[in-house]
Amino acid sequence: MTTTSIPTDRRARMRQSVAPFLSFYEGSFLHLNGRPDMANFAVGNPQEMPLPEYVEALRRHVEPRDKDWFAYKTSEAASRRTVARTLGQRTGMKWHPADVAMTNGGFAALAVTLRTLVEPGDEVIFLSPPWFFYEFLTLAAGGEPVRVRLDPPDFEPDLDRIDAAIGPRTRAIIVNSPHNPSGRIYPPAILAPLAAMLADAAERIGHPVWIISDEPYNRIVFDGRECHSPAEYHPHTVVTYSYAKTLLAPGQRIGYLAVPPTLPADERAVLRDEVFLQQAATGWAFPNALLQHALADFERLSIDVGALQRRRDRLVPALREVGYDASMPEGTFYTMARSPLADDVAFSEILARHRVLVLPGTIVEVPGWFRISLTASDDMVDAGIPRLAAAMAEARAGG
Secondary structure (H helix, E strand, O other): OOOOOOOHHHHHHHHHHHHHHHHHHHHHHHHHHHOOEEEEEOOOOOOOOOOOOHHHHHHHHHHOOOOOOOOOOOOOOHHHHHHEEEHHHOOOOOOHHEEEEEEEOHHHHHHHHHHHHHHHHHOEEEEOOOOOHHHHHHHHHEEEEEEEOEEEEOOOOOOOHHHHHOOEEEEEEEEEOOOOOOOOOOOHHHHHHHHHHHHHHHHHHHOOOOOOOOOOOOEEOOOOOOOOOOHHHOOEEEEEEOOHHHHHOOOOOEEEOOOOOOOHHHHHHHHHHHHHHHHHHHOOOOOOHHHHHHHHHHHHOOOOOOHHHHHHHHHHHHHHHHOOOOOOOOOOOOOEEEOOOHHHHHHHHHHHHHHHEEEEEEEEEEOOEEEEEEOOOOOHHHHHHHHHHHHHHHHHOOO
């Protein structure tokens, strides 16, 4: 898709789709984030200093080694080889470096993918609760977003609901596993029948239904679980990834999109050209030179996933003990908890008075719930548990 302008009514829908997030971000978050007395569970931001090895990797590659070190960069050959090798190790498939496009973060990978696949009026299914920019990015690409609800507290995908949402204009479905905000990991028992269902739907409607597999948390998994990619089951898949989660460095924007070797070679060749075109049209959506130079080093690094799991194992039982209905995430940074008030925004304000900052569930389309990030420090968890209990007591007392 190569639209040069967005109609006024579509811009209004885009604004509306992110209005709850912007209201929170420009209000409570900017006002309270960074306060030293705040137990900050709002978003997946670092609450401790960056990995020393990450900082050292940046230092090691900042010194230019040739005149083109900081010249214009697209998808560097070394970066593509690194990603293809890593994808091969994860999936057991032989990925081709030419089918990898490096992007300035997972956000850009999604934007470029949607602009590549979607024609005006095409429908894109996403599972709700979603990451809060899926609808926005679909609208920006000229598509029509279609929600399929996941019911709390299990947030289990319902294949019958997905099948019922597929129509003649369906172009893609966004699948996010491990799932933000629930922490669910979709196993082969879900992914394989989903792929079969989409193959049947393609026969019915006369064109492929793509899976856009949004996988920024695919290495943030707990209890020894495995995270499988839909690309292992469905050739018409685009994998999008961000290094921001594994490295907990969201301000350093590098990610990628990739298509599997099981997609027919002629289709992959067409996609390569179209992806490049859309990366340029999106505003040169390639990572900075330094981040690409250091990528092979980054691939060997990770935040302490065991520490996240230990916080989960402390926090979730503590929440349940004082009366919260809280999910036990299988991966990601997040757990969901049911608000004692139907108005989750109002309850988040009570929590803020108790010096606890969370993300209201309304922002991720789960009213009556709120999301807690496990990237909070251990000290924040220690301080936050009694404050969460006090807020629950206040809400129950009608305060």
